[in-house]
Amino acid sequence: MRIKQHIKITTHPHLIEDYIKKEHLTQAKFAERCGVSPSYICKILSGQTRYRTHTLLKVLDVVGVSFEEFFDVEFLF
Numbered sequence: 001m002r003i004k005q006h007i008k009i010t011t012h013p014h015l016i017e018d019y020i021k022k023e024h025l026t027q028a029k030f031a032e033r034c035g036v037s038p039s040y041i042c043k044i045l046s047g048q049t050r051y052r053t054h055t056l057l058k059v060l061d062v063v064g065v066s067f068e069e070f071f072d073v074e075f076l077f
Helices: 014-022 027-034 038-046 053-063
Strands: 006-011 071-076
Touching: 014 027, 014 038, 014 053, 027 038, 027 053, 038 053
Parallel strands: none
Antiparallel strands: 006 071
């Protein structure tokens, strides 16, 4: 018998927002620092994007946050 398993994934965009505030950056300057578009940063902060691993890694690397810190994965049974 197979049990259906559901996963709840939450993100922590506040980690990026905190970095932007701490460094006194605009979203555009932060995007430039990360090598991504300002619209991508806007989408991350609003939770309106599908994350492309290589692109998100650029952002998280600048902030100094790991994937494990940015994403919470909860297994629901």
